Amino acid sequence: MKLTGKIFWGKQSRWQLIVATGGFWIGLFITLLSIQFYLDIRKITKRSEDEKNYIIVNKTVNMANMFDKTISMFTEAQLDSLQGQPFVKDMGLFRTNTFNIYADVSEQMGLAFDLYMESVPTRFLDTIPASFEWDSTDNFVPVLVASDFLRIYNFSLAMSQKHMPQLSPLTIQLIPIKIKISGNGSSRMLTAKVVGFTDRIPSVLVPEDFLLWANEKYGNGPAPQPTRVILQIDDPANERIKEYLTAKNYDTNADDLRLGGMANTLQIVSAISGSIGGMFVFLSFAIFLMNFQLIISRAKVEIGVLLDLGYRPTELANTLNKQFMRILLGCAASVIVILAALVAVLHSLLNSYGFETGGTVSWIIPMAAIALVILLQAFIYLGIKAGIKR
Amino acid sequence: MQIQLEHLIPEPLIEIAPKTSGVWLRQVVLEPSQWTQLVAPSGRGKSTLLNIIYGNRTDYQGQVWIDGKSTRSFSADDWAQLRRERLSVVFQDLRLFADLSGWDNLLLKQQLTETVTKEQITEMATQLGVLRLLDKTCGTMSYGERQRVAIIRSLLQPFEYLLLDEPFSHLDEANRQIAANLIQQACQQRKAGLLIAGLGADKYFTYHQSLQLDETNG
Numbered sequence: 001m002k003l004t005g006k007i008f009w010g011k012q013s014r015w016q017l018i019v020a021t022g023g024f025w026i027g028l029f030i031t032l033l034s035i036q037f038y039l040d041i042r043k044i045t046k047r048s049e050d051e052k053n054y055i056i057v058n059k060t061v062n063m064a065n066m067f068d069k070t071i072s073m074f075t076e077a078q079l080d081s082l083q084g085q086p087f088v089k090d091m092g093l094f095r096t097n098t099f100n101i102y103a104d105v106s107e108q109m110g111l112a113f114d115l116y117m118e119s120v121p122t123r124f125l126d127t128i129p130a131s132f133e134w135d136s137t138d139n140f141v142p143v144l145v146a147s148d149f150l151r152i153y154n155f156s157l158a159m160s161q162k163h164m165p166q167l168s169p170l171t172i173q174l175i176p177i178k179i180k181i182s183g184n185g186s187s188r189m190l191t192a193k194v195v196g197f198t199d200r201i202p203s204v205l206v207p208e209d210f211l212l213w214a215n216e217k218y219g220n221g222p223a224p225q226p227t228r229v230i231l232q233i234d235d236p237a238n239e240r241i242k243e244y245l246t247a248k249n250y251d252t253n254a255d256d257l258r259l260g261g262m263a264n265t266l267q268i269v270s271a272i273s274g275s276i277g278g279m280f281v282f283l284s285f286a287i288f289l290m291n292f293q294l295i296i297s298r299a300k301v302e303i304g305v306l307l308d309l310g311y312r313p314t315e316l317a318n319t320l321n322k323q324f325m326r327i328l329l330g331c332a333a334s335v336i337v338i339l340a341a342l343v344a345v346l347h348s349l350l351n352s353y354g355f356e357t358g359g360t361v362s363w364i365i366p367m368a369a370i371a372l373v374i375l376l377q378a379f380i381y382l383g384i385k386a387g388i389k390r
Numbered sequence: 391m392q393i394q395l396e397h398l399i400p401e402p403l404i405e406i407a408p409k410t411s412g413v414w415l416r417q418v419v420l421e422p423s424q425w426t427q428l429v430a431p432s433g434r435g436k437s438t439l440l441n442i443i444y445g446n447r448t449d450y451q452g453q454v455w456i457d458g459k460s461t462r463s464f465s466a467d468d469w470a471q472l473r474r475e476r477l478s479v480v481f482q483d484l485r486l487f488a489d490l491s492g493w494d495n496l497l498l499k500q501q502l503t504e505t506v507t508k509e510q511i512t513e514m515a516t517q518l519g520v521l522r523l524l525d526k527t528c529g530t531m532s533y534g535e536r537q538r539v540a541i542i543r544s545l546l547q548p549f550e551y552l553l554l555d556e557p558f559s560h561l562d563e564a565n566r567q568i569a570a571n572l573i574q575q576a577c578q579q580r581k582a583g584l585l586i587a588g589l590g591a592d593k594y595f596t597y598h599q600s601l602q603l604d605e606t607n608g
Contacts, residue, residue, distance in 0.1 A: 003498050007487055305485045308446070309499050310473035310547070313466045389466075 004311070004319050007302045013295045017327075020291035025331045027284025028372060032339055032365050034277035039362045040350070052236040054124065054200055056094075057082070058228045060251045073225035078248075082229065087241050090232040092124040094203070095211050099183035099218035103192070108175050110163055115179070117143075119208040120201060124230045129196040134210035139188075141179065142195040144205040145172075150197060169197060183218040201230065202253070281372075289379055292324070296387035303388055313388045317381075324380045325373075332369040339365065391457060391476055391550035391583060393420040393443060398452035400438045412602040413439065415452070420583060422550065425595055428587040430603030436587040437482050439603070440553050443585075444479055445469045474502050478549035480557045484540040488529030492520065492539050495528055499546045506546045514542050517568050534560040541569050545576045551583040552576070558594075570594035 009017065059072045074082070083091045101115040122128060125144070132142045150169065158164040167175075177192040198205065215223050233241060245252055306316055340361045347360075395418040399407060407414045413428070414435075420426055430436050441447040443454060445461060454461045456472070464472070473479075486495050496511055515521040518538040528536055537560050544552065552573070558566045574595065577584050586595065 003490070003494055003501070006490060006494065302487065305487065306498075307466075307470070308444070308473065308479070308481075308485055310470050310475075310502055312470040315470075 004306065004316065005323060007306070008295070008299050008320065008323070013298060016291040016295055020288040020295075021327055021331060023284040023287040023291075024328070024376070025284075025335060027281040027288075028331060028369065029335045029339065030277040031281045031372065032335060032369060033342070034274040035368055036339065036343055036362060036365055038274055039364060040347075051126070051200060053089075053233055054126075054230060055233060055236075055241075056201065056228055056230050056253045057245065057250050058252075060249050070224070072227045074227070074229065075225065079226075079229065082231070085240075085244060087233050087235070087238050087244075088231050089234055090123070092121040092230045093226040094228040094230065095119045095208065095215070095223065095226065097181075097211060098215045098220055098223055099181050100220075102180045102182075104178040104180070105175060109165070116204065117206045117211060118203045118228075119206055119211040120230055121208060124200070124232070125198060125205075126200040127196045127198055131193075131195045132207060134207040134213075136213060139190050141190050141192040141206055141210060143177075143192050144196050144198050144201075145194050146202040146204075147197040147199050148202055149204075181214060181218050183220045186218065188218070285376060288376065289383070292380060293383060296320075296383055300387060307388075317384045317388055320384050321377070321381055325377055328373045328376060332366075332373050336361070336366055336369055392422050392455075393551060393583075393585075394418070394453075394455035394458075395420075395443075396453040396455065398439075398442070398450060398454060400435055400442065400447070401449045401451065403435055403438075404451070407435075408604055411604060414603070418601065420551070420585060421598075423581050423583050424598045425577075425584040426586070427591065427595070427597045427600040428585060428603060429590060429600060430587070431589060434604045436603060437555055440479065440481070440555050440585075440587060443553060444477065445472070475548050476550045477553070478544045478547055478551075479553040480537075480540050480544045480555060482555040482559075484536050486528040486536055486540060486543075489527055491527050492524035492531070495539060496524070496543050496546060499543045503547050505548050511542065511546065514545065514572060517572065518542065518565060532560075534562075534565070537561060538565065538569065541573070545572065549580060549582050551585065554584070554586045556588055557586070558588075558592075566594065 059074070061072060065071050079091075079093075082088065095118065097117045101117060102112070103115040104112040106112050122132075125132075127144070129142070129144075132144060134141060150167070150172065153164075154166045158166045172194050173196075175193070177194075179190045179192045181188055181190060192206075244250075303316060307313065343361050395413065395416070397415050397417070399414045403414065412418075428436060428439070438447065442450050443461075445464060448462070487498070490498070492515075500506060500508070500511065512521060515524055518541070520535055520538045520542075523531055523535055524539070528539065531539070537557065541557055544554075554573070557573075558569060561569060573584070576582075584595065586592075591600070
């Protein structure tokens with residue numbers, strides 16, 4: 001059936017076909033890109049929605065605390081009362097070091113400082129890197145740092161100090177930090193590394209089992225009662241939470257809506273680009289179908305002659321269908337490949353701004369492409385059938 | 391194959407067809423293997439008749455029967471089958487693809503049934519003096535050259551009846567004779583019937599019957 005192809009894709013039809021194909025390509029590209037954007041943004045928004053279900057609670061600091069730090073500690077009775085509240089789904093205690101920590105990055109950054117460490121149960125972490133595990137036989141300690149700390153360092157500290165370089169999240173993870181822990185009459189040298197960043201907990205976090213072990217061995221005295229707890233709550237809009245916290249004179253970080261605000265803007269942008277994409281798709285489909293109708297109606301004479309020669313209408317329809325199918329699938333495949341490359345670049349950009357989107361195109365994208373191709377092919381099939389019928 | 395025309399009249403001719411026509415509104419039988427000449431001046435419906443028999447026109451009253459079956463009952467696939475294997479035609483307007491070469495035009499027909507080899511096509515084209523032209527597109531050929539290509543094309547399939555509509559109108563005497571010989575051979579080989587429409591009587595074939603579309607002229 002190669003000869004029949006020659007007839008339909010003659011000189012006059014070729015131009016139309018190029019325009020139609022180009023229109024379809026662009027339309028498909030924008031649609032799929034919008035879908036990908038929408039999915040990414042939904043992921044980010046959903047994360048920030050989840051985030052609102054975690055709050056960190058501590059006692060309010062006032063003048064009295066200056067003289068007695070134990071005032072900010074929660075007593076067992078207070079903790080039991082908090083855990084017993086109906087709006088609390090889960091509660092985790094912050095533990096802190098009772099030994100001395102001295103960190104030294106003078107080789108890399110000319111900096112050495114006293115450090116503190118905290119831990120929460122792993123189930124309360126938003127990011128759990130694979131390397132966030134402690135092995136008692138090893139001198140290595142993984143550390144999770146609040147993203148805010150990195151921002152403060154990069155945009156406040158490093159900007160004001162000439163000898164301090166700005167650090168990307170990736171660079172900082174490469175720097176080994178020499179740590180000396182001491183107390184209880186002995187000391188030990190350890191190497192720590194930042195293995196990840198957390199948006200949920202503004203602290204320097206180490207694995208809980210490490211802190212328990214180190215407090216036991218190097219701690220100066222018994223572990224104090226916690227001063228902060230992290231709560232998983234049922235509904236951030238629940239008024240009773242606010243009432244309870246105010247009554248107890250507790251304070252919380254729950255106003256942190258940074259991500260939420262960003263996500264709202266992004267959502268509006270994606271809605272706009274989505275609807276523009278939708279219009280584009282509609283237009284490009286219209287262009288494709290109109291050009292295609294033109295090709296068919298121009299081919300009507302040729303179809304008539306082929307029927308005169310004894311070609312079966314179904315045969316001709318199948319040939320034409322196959323040829324259009326090949327064009328559409330070619331478009332879809334190339335769009336997906338280019339989109340995947342573009343999305344990889346965009347995602348690494350988004351990730352560097354602290355939005356975790358994953359790096360790849362969603363599986364929904366090829367599905368959507370196939371659905372659109374099938375839809376268009378159905379229209380084409382009907383058009384061909386109508387064109388060949390006499 | 392037997393073709394029967396029963397009280398046939400094309401709708402556009404209902405008012406103007408002469409009562410004395412040898413075909414319209416009569417019972418006409420084209421027996422298998424019979425050779426028939428159809429004579430009429432232009433504009434009296436010769437081409438219309440061939441198009442009706444070939445299934446391209448349905449705007450007529452009466453019936454056309456092929457082997458006892460009304461052609462009105464034929465499906466598109468029935469017609470395709472018939473045109474591949476039992477009925478061949480040269481239309482007055484030839485119906486060649488102007489953008490395709492002579493060869494491509496011939497191969498479009500040949501590849502459907504492959505009853506004739508490429509060597510046999512070459513042989514026919516050589517006899518009719520168009521072999522060298524076959525690489526040109528049909529759009530650039532003269533009408534006479536195209537006519538010869540169309541005649542060759544009609545012989546590249548099995549058929550039980552061959553319909554020809556003024557097939558020699560633009561051929562010179564020598565080529566008419568060669569074409570007539572090719573057609574005659576092909577029909578005899580296939581024991582096929584022949585229906586040739588022309589402006590007047592011709593001397594190239596021995597006919598079993600002659601039909602006048604328009605008696606007033608004959």
